[in-house]
Amino acid sequence: MFAAEFEPAVSHGRRVAERAPVSIDGDIGKARRTLCKVVDISIHGARLLTYCPLIPHSMIWLTLPEAGSLAAEVRWAEEFAAGCRFMTALDPEVFERLVALNRAGR
Template sequence: MSEPETIVERSAERQPVTLVARLRQSGAKPIEVEVHDLSTHGFQVDTVHIIRPGQIVWLQFGPLAPLEAQVRWFRNYRIGCAFSQPLHPAVLDSIVAQARR
């Protein structure tokens, strides 16, 4: 008997972006990262640092306040994170607009 397939649904539509932000782990200095696939509920970043699933991080775009998130997965120097509090859609739209300039 085979295992049932698990279907993972995204909680929000991802916006394909490529932009630079700062990511900080607890007790560490911020590092520059490249952000991809931003949504109101999370994001992906490229980093050469190993950041383990379950860790809390803070992502900061320019002068905006840092956003708390939890690392969900790490694979091939890319991490996927879920925001602790979803972004307001207007904030997401503003960040995406900045990335496309």
């Protein structure tokens, strides 16, 4: 017979940073742009609603107010929704300004 102590691992989910619900208009692409809506954001990535389907594991340029153009990898996509991870994390001050823009209704 075996005996051992068991201590469950503490899980905080998959998220590594605070995610804030927002409604921010953005653009995808550099030369040919398509509109999108950012519906939540963290310093590491965002969830988008798009007018054209995105392809998982593809690279995009996401342009946002206060942040400029950000290189991002599409991590998942389902029809006209997608999640992306920024190649370079947002500066926490830029993140706070984006969340504040949303609160101000812009």
